[in-house]
Amino acid sequence: MERIPVLIAGAGPTGLTLAIELARRGIPFLLADRRAGDPIGSRGKGLQPRTLEVFDDLGVLDAVLDTGAPYPPMRAYAGGAVVWEGRMHEPADPTPDVPHPSLLMLPQWRTEQVLRDRLRELGGRIEAGTELTAFEQDAGGVTVTLRGPDGAARRTRAEYLVGADGGHSLVRTTLGVPFAGDTFESERLLIGDVTTGDVDRVHWHIWSEPATQRLGAGLCPLPGTDAYQFTAQPPEDETPEMSLAYFQRLLDDARGGPGVTLTSLTWSSLYRVNIRMAERFRVGRVFLAGDAAHVHSPAGGQGLNTGVQDAYNLGWKLAGVLAGAPEALLDTYEEERLPVAAGVLGLSTALLDKGRRGDADAHERGEETTQLLLSYRGGSLADIGARAGDRAPDAPCRTADGRPGRLFDVLRGPHVTVLVLDGDGGATAFLPAGDPLVRVRTVGAAGDLVDDGGHIRAAYGDKGVVVIRPDGYIGAVTGDPAEAAGYLARLGHPRRALTAQAR
Structure with missing residues (x-):
């Protein structure tokens, strides 16, 4: 019987994002999709600012920007006469902390094509025309039955199964998880x-x-x-x-x-x-993500974006546990994403209701739809510092040799980033050395990053240690380097050696 660490059912935007996250961390997976051909259909065509930041990290933003465009102005008619003109989203200028502030339009088939191309670059592939038909789990893994393009069935053993198989999810149905709404x-x-x-x-x-x-x-x-x-x-x-x-x-x-x-x-x-949400996002070794976990009204353009960020949250945690991180790390997927999905579902439903009532501003969308304000504050991975759990802002800066850049350039990749701010040069002695998935960067006149514009200080303060998770959220903000090291150990990065030099 074939054995694989992770089996992903469904190669839409959610499943593709998860596959990319695993591929760039070297985690083997099987991505099965019952569709036999290339993606078609515009479907979810709006990419929110936070999703653009995720795509920047995944290495697909340039391809998205090449063919995407801002939402066009709306023109309403009565017969052949124009009776109103306006915008759903007012264009916004980039700021130091938000480089991509505006909603981008791109037909979903193109978004999927871009993600598929990136997956191929990383050596991953999709088993097209292959459908998950049954599974059963035990303490050691999940046994899955797949039906291939020729109709033949085969059994595969996976350590974890992720159902990204849409609103009619067989994975969710088999688990018996209620889909209330x-x-x-x-x-x-x-x-x-x-x-x-x-x-x-x-x-x-x-x-x-x-x-x-x-x-x-x-x-x-x-x-x-x-x-x-x-x-x-x-x-x-x-x-x-x-x-x-x-x-x-x-x-x-x-x-x-x-x-x-x-x-x-x-x-x-x-x-x-259709407005529904699963009661649970995890049952043992099986996870639900994207439309399999929550389906939205199209108002507000939240569904595809929320699914992408489900996968972005789950990917690094699955990879971490498979590499030896504590199993408890996987419990934080449901802990963090279920409340976010519930909030986003409420937002899209409220926008739908405004349209039903015919409110004068029903077509307008504000900052709450950008998903930049979503936070994991108060969770078990966001309990050190007042800003823990919030999105990590971008900031223009330059490298020690004078090259201009941005903090997002430093964050890009599958690693945890530790910022050691001015006044705490000795903090690096407490942090992991020799771990390729932890990168320590000192900020200051003599550091790795020079903040001569003051943008890092404005976003993060001027002293202490900031731990930024692989998914671009602040994990810890502390003046105690040992506390930061303890937080890293919870993510599966124990202090295996000491160093006085930033890595």
């Missing part, structure tokens, strides 16, 4: 990727009922393509058809007549408003 069968949204030459690609075009603000139809240009994402609410008494002719009829009805001709339909889906 609501599905609103009467609230349906028809989505498809279409082409037309009859509207500009500068605006997001929307036709709605003036009295109720109920969406009639929308055409949003998808960057890096010649396609638009078509959206429409079909009549409640109709069974929608997944055909170009049916989409055209809905558009004509919304416009009050012909005038915009759809020329192709390459992908379509009927979405029912």
Whole structure:
């Protein structure tokens, strides 16, 4: 029987992010996806600022920025007349601590393609057309049954199983984990990727009922393509058809007549408003992530982004435990991510309700949707220092030899970063030496990082030791280097040797 440390079911954005996290740490895995072909469909098209920071760390940000674009301004019509123009997200300028402050639009198939390319660069691969059909776990691992493209079944033994297999997750169902919430069968949204030459690609075009603000139809240009994402609410008494002719009829009805001709339909889906969350994210050696753990309304663009960050949180912890870190580290996945998912679910539901009521500001999105404010404060990995658990801010700085850079350049990679701030040069004597996954950087006039702009001091203070986790969150802020060393030991990095020099 084949044996593997981690088996991931589902190669959407969540499963791909987790696979990349394991691949760059040298952890073998099997990534099984029941889809046989390349990803298709625009689906979740919004990438939040925090996700862009995650993608920077994973090494895919440049590819995302090459084809992504800011959200276009919205233009609403009554028939053929423009009745309103505005934006869902106001563009923001980068700041020293937030280099990517604005939401980026990219069709989901392209996001998945970028992640797949990165996984291949790291030597990983996807077993396409391979579906998980059953599993059972015991104290030592999980025995999984897979069905391959030829229909043949095989059994594989994994130390851990991660279900990233979507809202209808077989992993969650097999575990018997309740998926509490609501599905609103009467609230349906028809989505498809279409082409037309009859509207500009500068605006997001929307036709709605003036009295109720109920969406009639929308055409949003998808960057890096010649396609638009078509959206429409079909009549409640109709069974929608997944055909170009049916989409055209809905558009004509919304416009009050012909005038915009759809020329192709390459992908379509009927979405029912579904708001649910799993009661647990971990059962023994099995974990749930992404849509398998929580499904959202599309309002606010939170679903894909939350799934990516589930995987980003879980990946380094799985790798750490497989390398010898305490098993308790894995308990912090559910501890940290379940409350975050609940909060994000509440936010997207509140935005959906504003749209239902027809609030004047229902289309607007604020800082709360960027996911930059999400925190793990108060958790068992965030109990040293007032800022522990918060996102680690970026900061322009320069290296000791004068090269300009940013703190995010220092954080990029699978390691823990320890910042030793001015006045604590002796702190390095208490920190791990010879551990490639712990990098100590001194900040000061004679340090590894020179903060002549004061941006590191503004973000982190001017004395003490700051431990930044591999997922870019502050783990500990302390004036006691021994306390920082103790925190590192909890992450699986004991002090194996002493050094007076920064590594």
